[in-house]
Amino acid sequence: MRGVAVLGSTGSIGRSTLAVLRRQREHFRVVALTAGSNASLLESQRLEWNPDFAGLVGPGDASAPGGGPGVLIEAATHPAVDIVVNAVVGAAGLDATLAALRAGKRVALANKESLVMAGELVLEAAREGGGELVPVDSEHSAVLQCLAGHGGQLERLILTASGGPFREWPAERVQEATVEEALRHPTWSMGSKISVDSATLANKALEVIEAHFLYGLPYDRIEVVVHPQSIVHAFVEFGDGSVLAQLGFPTMELPILYALTHPVRLPDSGVPRFDPIAAGSLTFEPVRADLFRTFDLGVAAGRAGGTAPAVFNAANEAAVAAFLDRRIPFGRIADTIHAVLNAHTTQPATALAAVREADRWARARALEEMS
Numbered sequence: 001m002r003g004v005a006v007l008g009s010t011g012s013i014g015r016s017t018l019a020v021l022r023r024q025r026e027h028f029r030v031v032a033l034t035a036g037s038n039a040s041l042l043e044s045q046r047l048e049w050n051p052d053f054a055g056l057v058g059p060g061d062a063s064a065p066g067g068g069p070g071v072l073i074e075a076a077t078h079p080a081v082d083i084v085v086n087a088v089v090g091a092a093g094l095d096a097t098l099a100a101l102r103a104g105k106r107v108a109l110a111n112k113e114s115l116v117m118a119g120e121l122v123l124e125a126a127r128e129g130g131g132e133l134v135p136v137d138s139e140h141s142a143v144l145q146c147l148a149g150h151g152g153q154l155e156r157l158i159l160t161a162s163g164g165p166f167r168e169w170p171a172e173r174v175q176e177a178t179v180e181e182a183l184r185h186p187t188w189s190m191g192s193k194i195s196v197d198s199a200t201l202a203n204k205a206l207e208v209i210e211a212h213f214l215y216g217l218p219y220d221r222i223e224v225v226v227h228p229q230s231i232v233h234a235f236v237e238f239g240d241g242s243v244l245a246q247l248g249f250p251t252m253e254l255p256i257l258y259a260l261t262h263p264v265r266l267p268d269s270g271v272p273r274f275d276p277i278a279a280g281s282l283t284f285e286p287v288r289a290d291l292f293r294t295f296d297l298g299v300a301a302g303r304a305g306g307t308a309p310a311v312f313n314a315a316n317e318a319a320v321a322a323f324l325d326r327r328i329p330f331g332r333i334a335d336t337i338h339a340v341l342n343a344h345t346t347q348p349a350t351a352l353a354a355v356r357e358a359d360r361w362a363r364a365r366a367l368e369e370m371s
């Protein structure tokens with residue numbers, strides 16, 4: 001029986017994780033749960049799972065009794081926890097990723113922002129603490145599944161992207177897209193921040209950076225192709241030219257389960273069974289640079305390295321929050337990130353203080369750009 005902490009249990013990935021664990025009760029015990037602000041859902045989860053620890057981070061007040069950002073660290077390092085599912089959204093997830101890896105836990109990482117902001121520090125924490133990083137992101141899970149037994153010969157990755165709701169829209173119309181239109185994702189049902197990231201393709205840039213750190217590949221060996229059906233999650237090419245892919249109807253429950261059980265598989269009846277005839281034609285097309293400026297900005301930040309990815313991430317978080325608050329139009333998300341990255345002088349990201357300062361600076365700069 002392995003102990004699991006679910007950070008962000010009230011969100012989309014958190015709730016999917018609990019759905020998986022409900023079917024796998026004989027193998028896992030829920031030891032800790034944390035929520036951001038949804039106290040009532042956390043309470044009903046606490047009644048169902050009876051965890052050793054349940055904590056609400058709350059509205060950023062570290063002195064709140066039983067709350068505050070320390071909640072994430074407490075859950076992530078709880079002695080009875082073997083696996084930390086980090087399903088917090090955004091930069092708020094970084095400290096828990098680092099703490100869990102330093103404490104020797106397996107981190108089932110949905111919070112890709114941790115790795116984007118501080119990839120080198122996250123890998124170092126895993127090395128030093130003996131922790132293990134396993135992706136929840138479906139594309140990266142697909143890569144891990146394809147690599148099983150072939151590790152050393154990885155030549156090239158091709159991550160797929162659905163293309164989001166605006167894939168076929170004229171570029172001018174996308175600039176004025178509404179919040180409702182951006183949240184209407186064609187193939188995946190997700191939290192609002194990642195849904196907007198999927199509409200701008202910022203999400204795919206974050207995933208390219210995530211893949212770079214997870215699989216140690218240079219950026220020119222990580223490619224992205226638009227695949228509107230979201231059936232093929234990634235392609236992996238080996239040194240001999242052979243290509244493997246992992247397929248399935250879109251569901252996060254399979255990659256979540258695999259992150260818990262890797263390198264073995266557990267039987268699970270809850271995942272929709274694949275049917276190639278029902279899946280129909282699988283099509284692939286290039287990323288439209290005119291539509292997805294944010295994607296190019298993010299990949300360029302990844303290539304620049306150092307603090308640039310943290311700056312990209314922070315500017316993106318600030319701009320997406322402003323768009324969701326209806327303070328800026330959709331097209332200003334890319335403009336804002338572009339301006340913030342242009343104003344940034346990249347520093348090495350080998351100390352957490354430098355990453356935090358880059359994150360703070362980029363948010364403040366993004367607010368100036370948007371005012």
Ligand code: NDP
Binds near residue numbers: 007072090092137192
């Ligand atoms: P949601 O917005 O649905 O959930 C976010 C979770 O984080 C909620 O439990 C929320 O709590 C909690 N939270 C929010 N802010 C804070 C904070 N400051 N401190 C602590 N907890 C906080 O997002 P998703 O589940 O969609 O995504 C979570 C992560 O997983 C993201 O990094 C995303 O990129 C990644 N991911 C998501 C996928 C998906 O299909 N949804 C696929 C692949 C990756 P509350 O609701 O109580 O406020």
Ligand code: MG
Binds near residue numbers: 137138139207
């Ligand atoms: Mg993904």
